[in-house]
Amino acid sequence: MNSKAYYGEFGGQYVSESLMNTLSELDKAFEEAIRDESFIKDYEYYLKEYVGRENPLYFAERLSEKYGTKIYLKREDLNHTGAHKINNVIGQILLAKRMGKTKVIAETGAGQHGVATATGAALFNMKCKVYMGKEDIERQSLNVFRMKMLGAEVVEVTTGSATLKDATNEAIRTWAKEAEDTFYVIGSAVGPYPYPKMVKEFQRVISKEAKRQILEKEGRLPDAVVACCGGGSNSIGMFAEFIDDSEVKLVGVEAAGLGIETGKHASAMALGEPGVLHGMRSYLLQDNDGNVQLAHSISAGLDYPGIGPEHAYLRDTGRVEYVSITDRECMDALMELCKLEGIIPAIESAHALAYVFKMAEKMTKDNIIVMCLSGRGDKDVHTVAAYLEGKDMNK
C-alpha cells in the first residue's frame, strides 16, 4: 500500500495497471512543480491577469441584517468563466504543458469544468476533448455551445446513466488508452492520488485569500466557514487554510435532492457506506449489490454519487461537519440572494447559502460566517425557470 495516497482509510489508487506508471509520473511532476518558483509564478500570473483574482470577500449587508449575523461571501462567481473551477484548470494545464503533453481531456456534468478546461486549452494551445453525458448535454446546451466555441470537442456519452458518473468512466477509459500524450484534467477533489491533493492545492487560493481578507476586515478569524460539496473541490479549497484553526467551525453542504429519505439525493455522506469508484476509496452511494446508485439533485454540479477522499477523512475525524440541503431549500435561498443582494448564484452555491441561513438562527450579530459563493447562476436560469413554473403549477 502506498500510504502517501491515503487520507486515513480513504483515497488510494484504484486504477488499472496501465495507469500506475502514469500516476507516479504525475505525482513526481506535480510535487516538483509546486516547489518550483517559476511554476508558482506562472500560476499566480494567470490567476491574477487572466482569471481576475483576487476576488472580493463581500460583506452581504442586507442578508446579514435580515439573519442577524455577519455573512461574508467569497466571490468565486466573479472569476473568468464564472466559477472556482478555472483555478484548478490553470494549475493542471500548466502542469500538463510542463510534462510535455499536447492533449487534454476532461469530464463534465453541468459543463462548468468542461468550459473551464476548454478555456484553458484555448489559452495554452492544447487539443481538448470533453466527455459529457447525453442527459447533461440536453440539460446544459448553453455550456455545450460555449465549449465548442472555445474549440473543444464535446464527446457525448450514452453508456450507463449518461450523466457525470458515466462521463467520468469514459474519460478514464480514454485516458488509459492515450495517457502517453494526454493529460486528464479532473475537475473535482476526487479520483486516484495525486488528483485529490492536486485539486486541493490548486483551489487553496480560495481560502488563502479569504483568510487574509477576513483578518483585514474583522481582525479575527470567522466563527464558521461554509461551502457546498459535490465531489468537493470548492469546499476543500475553502477549508484548506482553516483546517488547522480549530476555533473555526467548518461545514460542507451536500445536496439532499428531494430529501434523503426519498432515496433521490446526492449525499454520499448521509448513509456513510464506503466504496470504490473512479480510482478512490471514499463514501459512495450504492445499492444492495454494490452497484453505484444514481445521485439526484436539481444542481447538475452536485449530482455525483461519491465525494473526495479527504472529505471522507475530515468527516470521520470530526473536523468538518457535513449536512445536506434539499432542492426546495436551495431554490428559496437562491431567490433570496437575487432579491436582497442583486447576485444570481449557481444552484450549487445556493445549497451552502441555505445552510448559512439555518446556522444564522443560532448565532448573534457579532458572529461571522464566511461562505464560498462558488459560481454564478447564469447557466442555471432555465432550470430555475422550470422549477418556478413547476412550483407555481403545484399551488
Next chain:
Amino acid sequence: MNRIEERMNYLKEQGKKAFITYITAGLPDMDSTKKILKAQFEAGVDAVELGIPFSDPVADGPVIQNASYKAIKNGVNLVKCFKMTEELRSECEVPLVFMLYYNTIVHYGIDNFAKECSRVGVDGLIVPDLPFEEQDLLREALKNAGDETILIQLVAPVSKERIPMLLEGARGFVYCVSSMGVTGQEAQFHKNVKEYLNSVKSVSNIPVMMGFGIRTPEDIKPFLDTIDGAIVGSHFINLMESCGYNENKAAEYVREFKAGIE
C-alpha cells in the same frame, strides 16, 4: 492443488498452449451460463473467466459494458454467481476465474468474499481496478481463507520496470494486456507488443497469457513463440449474442481455437 495451476502444469508437460474465454454471468440467464461453461469445459477450454456485472466497468470496452448492464437488469449479482458456481462444482471441474471490480468485493465484505470463493471453488480472481499496490487486504483475506483462490496479476504494455514486482509471488498465470485502455479493441495491439511480451516471458516463472482484442488464432500467430496462451472476451460475447447463447456454438468455438493454436 489449485485447478488453474494443475491445468497449466499439465499443458506445460504436454507442450501445449492454453485457451481461456470470458463471459458475463447471467446472459440470458444463470442456467444458460452454467451450460455454456460446462460445454466449453467438455470441448477442452483450459479455464473460463466469469464476469460479475458492475455498474461502472471502467476497464471494459462497449461490448462487455453492454453485457454488464444487461446482466444487472436481469438481476445478476455476486450472490447468484456464487450459487451458480456451487452448483457447477457438483458436475464440473473447470478452472474458474471470477472477473469483477473491487467495489463488488468491498461491498460484500473482503473476508467473507474470500471465504465464499474458497468454499464454492473459485480458483482465481481478476480485479482490473485493483493494482498491485492496493492488493494487501484482499491477499491477506485469501490467505486466511486457505490460500485456495489465486489473485491473477495483470501486466500492461507500459508496466516496464514494474514487471519484476508484479511477478514476484504471482501464481496461476500472468495476464498480459495486449493494448492500452479497455477490452475489445479488435486486434489493435500496442505498438511495442512483441517486445513487451518478450520482456514479461523472459522473467516469468508462470505461463504468460495474452488478452484484450483477440478474436481468432490468426490474431496471435505472431506471438505464439512467446506466449503460453490467449484469452478471448469481447469477441466471444459477440459470438454468443449472435447465436442466442447456444452452448454448442461455444463448444465449437473452443475446439476451433484450440486446434488453431496447437
